[in-house]
Amino acid sequence: MARNKYDIDETLEAGFDFGQLKRLAKYVGPYKKDMIKAIVIMLVSSALSMLTPRFFMTIMDDYIPNKNITGIVFLSLLTMVIAIFICVSLKVKIILTNRVGQNVIHALRRDLFVHLQELPFSYYDDRPHGKIQVRVVNYVNNLSDLLSNGIVNTITDLCSLLFIIVFMLTINVKLALVCMCGIPILAVLIWTVKKKQRRAWQIESNKQSNLNAYIAESLNGIRVTQSFVREETNQNIFNQLSSDYKSAWMNAVRYNMMLSPIVDTISVLTTSMIYVLGINWMLGGEGNITAGVLIAFTGYISRFWNPITTLASFYNSLLTSISYLERIFETIDEPVTVKDREDAVDMPPIQGEVEFKEVDFAYDDGIKRLDKVSFKVKKGESYAIVGPTGAGKTTIINLLSRFYNISSGEITIDGIDINGVTIRSLRKQMGVMLQDSFIFSGSIMDNIRYGNREASDEEVIVAAKTVCAHDFIMEMEQGYDTQVNERGSRLSQGQRQLISFARALLANPKILILDEATSSIDTETEMMLQEGLLKLLKGRTSFIIAHRLSTIKNADCILYIDQGQIKEMGNHDELMEKKGEYYNLYLSQYSFLAS
Numbered sequence: 001m002a003r004n005k006y007d008i009d010e011t012l013e014a015g016f017d018f019g020q021l022k023r024l025a026k027y028v029g030p031y032k033k034d035m036i037k038a039i040v041i042m043l044v045s046s047a048l049s050m051l052t053p054r055f056f057m058t059i060m061d062d063y064i065p066n067k068n069i070t071g072i073v074f075l076s077l078l079t080m081v082i083a084i085f086i087c088v089s090l091k092v093k094i095i096l097t098n099r100v101g102q103n104v105i106h107a108l109r110r111d112l113f114v115h116l117q118e119l120p121f122s123y124y125d126d127r128p129h130g131k132i133q134v135r136v137v138n139y140v141n142n143l144s145d146l147l148s149n150g151i152v153n154t155i156t157d158l159c160s161l162l163f164i165i166v167f168m169l170t171i172n173v174k175l176a177l178v179c180m181c182g183i184p185i186l187a188v189l190i191w192t193v194k195k196k197q198r199r200a201w202q203i204e205s206n207k208q209s210n211l212n213a214y215i216a217e218s219l220n221g222i223r224v225t226q227s228f229v230r231e232e233t234n235q236n237i238f239n240q241l242s243s244d245y246k247s248a249w250m251n252a253v254r255y256n257m258m259l260s261p262i263v264d265t266i267s268v269l270t271t272s273m274i275y276v277l278g279i280n281w282m283l284g285g286e287g288n289i290t291a292g293v294l295i296a297f298t299g300y301i302s303r304f305w306n307p308i309t310t311l312a313s314f315y316n317s318l319l320t321s322i323s324y325l326e327r328i329f330e331t332i333d334e335p336v337t338v339k340d341r342e343d344a345v346d347m348p349p350i351q352g353e354v355e356f357k358e359v360d361f362a363y364d365d366g367i368k369r370l371d372k373v374s375f376k377v378k379k380g381e382s383y384a385i386v387g388p389t390g391a392g393k394t395t396i397i398n399l400l401s402r403f404y405n406i407s408s409g410e411i412t413i414d415g416i417d418i419n420g421v422t423i424r425s426l427r428k429q430m431g432v433m434l435q436d437s438f439i440f441s442g443s444i445m446d447n448i449r450y451g452n453r454e455a456s457d458e459e460v461i462v463a464a465k466t467v468c469a470h471d472f473i474m475e476m477e478q479g480y481d482t483q484v485n486e487r488g489s490r491l492s493q494g495q496r497q498l499i500s501f502a503r504a505l506l507a508n509p510k511i512l513i514l515d516e517a518t519s520s521i522d523t524e525t526e527m528m529l530q531e532g533l534l535k536l537l538k539g540r541t542s543f544i545i546a547h548r549l550s551t552i553k554n555a556d557c558i559l560y561i562d563q564g565q566i567k568e569m570g571n572h573d574e575l576m577e578k579k580g581e582y583y584n585l586y587l588s589q590y591s592f593l594a595s
């Protein structure tokens with residue numbers, strides 16, 4: 001449970017290995033053609049750009065002494081044409097690589113989202129949503145530079161470097177070696193800071209994640225915050241998290257910043273050495289060095305350090321991206337613990353007989369929350385589950401929908417073990433109304449239709465009428481087309497419950513599960529609703545959890561749960577006669593209402 005907090009850094013279970021880069025390469029695979037085009041264009045322009053210092057050498061050493069004006073004009077024009085070609089190819093490369101980058105980002109984000117949709121409740125129990133969100137949005141975005149420019153630039157820069165080295169070696173080996181003597185120094189420096197730099201970017205991603213988690217949590221809880229006048233405390237927590245993020249970013253970027261001045265210094269030093277040694281060697285008549293050779297070399301040396309600078313910055317962005325990639329792939333690799341067995345078959349049309357056989361269950365914290373729970377519901381019966389807060393009522397119905405895996409025992413529907421059927425075929429035949437009546441942004445019609453996308457408008461309206469939601473919906477400015485916000489902030493809690501109720505009904509389920517479906521609904525509406533509900537429940541198996549016992553008096557059987565165990569079982573009259581826990585609970589509610 002340690003992860004489930006904004007002030008706890010996430011730990012990375014799987015370390016980075018180059019296999020992850022290979023995995024990223026797979027995403028680039030479908031856009032190979034665009035990548036190849038971009039690389040070829042860049043290689044051609046890079047090879048052409050190598051010619052210009054050579055042209056200047058020819059002009060200096062050959063055409064000027066021989067007054068070859070035509071040659072000078074021709075080479076100057078050629079240089080101009082090459083410059084225009086380079087300009088155009090750069091533009092084409094940007095278009096191609098951006099297209100590849102954005103497509104890859106889209107594919108990565110899609111895979112992440114698809115996987116997140118499949119991950120079980122237990123994954124979300126253990127993490128703040130902000131920490132998940134930051135992976136899908138920010139971390140994936142941060143790969144954009146690596147994907148759109150990094151890959152093509154690296155390949156073309158490596159080739160340019162090779163071209164330059166070859167060109168320099170063909171002109172003068174001694175000067176070429178002087179030029180390259182800075183590379184080993186740079187390699188040692190990069191190697192020395194590599195580990196610290198990677199760690200620094202991992203810490204940065206943790207802090208970003210914490211900050212995001214807190215922002216998401218604060219926005220979700222803004223009403224409670226303002227009611228309890230917690231704004232100042234929250235600001236302090238936010239400031240601390242934001243300042244942690246700032247420091248982590250500054251620390252990480254410090255390593256990135258180090259590289260560029262080092263490359264510049266080495267570049268300036270080697271250029272000076274070329275001049276000093278080159279002029280000395282030229283004056284001493286050593287190694288066939290002419291003024292033209294020196295001019296060509298100064299042209300090459302600036303081109304020589306250019307790709308090294310871009311490679312160094314690519315290396316920086318690679319290390320940054322790696323820390324994000326680790327998180328992205330960690331999420332994609334997160335095992336779907338609640339999934340179809342290999343031999344799973346579709347659940348046949350449900351008749352409605354449900355049986356729990358000695359079911360034990362513990363959440364991820366390992367504490368047993370259900371202990372040998374056994375009961376059998378006949379087709380079409382309605383079962384109520386009551387008991388104190390935290391007794392395990394919701395847990396029972398969560399297991400019936402297979403939101404979690406049971407620890408031991410068996411749950412069967414019509415005698416079929418629900419572990420052996422596909423989750424989709426099982427859940428499609430159930431109508432579940434969870435405690436959290438979540439409303440999505442969109443129209444009221446869409447929100448009800450969430451339970452059955454094929455339902456016609458008329459069917460939506462019938463469901464709304466059955467749960468007594470039709471009147472209040474019609475009173476809204478655009479009736480069923482009224483737009484509501486995420487979480488339904490413009491609806492009352494009771495109205496939200498009625499909409500969720502209608503949604504559960506619309507699925508036309510064989511098994512209906514209602515968890516505190518009417519807790520926020522006024523007694524008058526509830527009584528009206530009971531009538532519709534009675535008709536509706538006919539022939540369907542239903543599970544109703546309610547604290548308000550008046551709601552469940554008519555249930556065929558009532559399970560009284562406490563501390564994960566069934567303490568009493570029977571209909572209302574039987575349990576009242578028994579004068580046990582249910583009796584006490586009923587009397588306490590009755591006397592509370594009477595008083």
Ligand SMILES: Nc1ncnc2c1ncn2[C@@H]1O[C@H](COP(=O)(O)OP(=O)(O)OP(=O)(O)O)[C@@H](O)[C@H]1O
Nearest residue numbers: 125363364365369388389390391392393394395396
């Ligand atoms: N995701 C979870 N991870 C760990 N423990 C959990 C989780 N959800 C519930 N619990 C614990 O399991 C126990 C049973 O919870 P459950 O939600 O089933 O209670 P309940 O009877 O439905 O309570 P209420 O009437 O308040 O809704 C509680 O002690 C609760 O703290």
